[in-house]
Amino acid sequence: MIEQSYSATRAAARVALVTCAELPELDPDDQSLVPALAAAGITAVPAVWDDPAVDWSAFDLAVVRNTWDYPKRRSEFTAWAGSVPQLANAADVIAWNTDKRYLRQLADAGIPIVPTTWIEPGDPVHLDTGDTAAAEIVVKPAVSVGSVDTGRYRLPEQAGLATAHIERLQAAGRLVMVQPYLADVDTAGETALLFIAGRYSHAIRKGAILTGPDEGVETLYQEETITPRTPSPAEHALAERVLAALPFDRASLLYARVDLLPAASGDPVVIEVELTEPSLFLTTAADAPDRLAAAIADRLPAPRAEHPGSA
């Protein structure tokens, strides 16, 4: 449950934890922030990003958390971000990070990313079905959350299904990404490294998600299997390089998540960098909710009134 003690904290800072209409009470993992913020004298209130009744100027800070319904209306979302007076992460970060074209910029800076072919809405589709070994590919949109609209295809048998998926995304005006399926994810999983205020906090292993072609199911996200993980030195070093290569001061980022897959060589490569609405897996690391609450407290614009009621 969300703790809301308006009367006891009238003088305390108020922070919005920004979510979507389908999760008005926040994702359970992010609900762990509410008591952590309360312990710091901060009242946290869930707020739905596209709810016209919310007065964003009434909050000292709005923290983006579970806004997982924006991929089909990204421009509305980035315009909303630009309209919120105090937002973390900031609107320019969100504009940059909600379209995976940023991966090209990171690749140009020397960061290894999953090899990607980009297909614009008007481009002809020529899948390289390979005339030697069979291959597996992933088709996904460049504006994406939660593995929605993402599919895995065996070539050449499923080339028709893959092409249909690409054309479906193109018809919706979406930039398409085609990648080799990095099959080591099936055993090693994906590694996500979490940073709070630019400093490494914790990491998790995410099990492989894709089982086959996209079935066009309208969900907010696909189920994930998450366990704590200690990243390898190579993973840790790559995530640090990513933070250093971002076009933002890393300390200015309230949160950052770097997601890595193992390439066939065994070396980690970047699948995505999440600065917008990442699950932070706060409940997988004992101190993570308190660390994030402290970083939020640091960002509050004005000194806060005393709050004699808090322990």
Ligand SMILES: Nc1ncnc2c1ncn2[C@@H]1O[C@H](COP(=O)(O)OP(=O)(O)O)[C@@H](O)[C@H]1O
């Ligand atoms: N090239 C790939 N190889 C293996 N698995 C992939 C690949 N691309 C995506 N996936 C799987 O699909 C999931 C979602 O893809 P991702 O690029 O992270 O998009 P989203 O932004 O929707 O999370 C990943 O967590 C991973 O399990």
Ligand SMILES: [Mg+2]
């Ligand atoms: Mg992902």
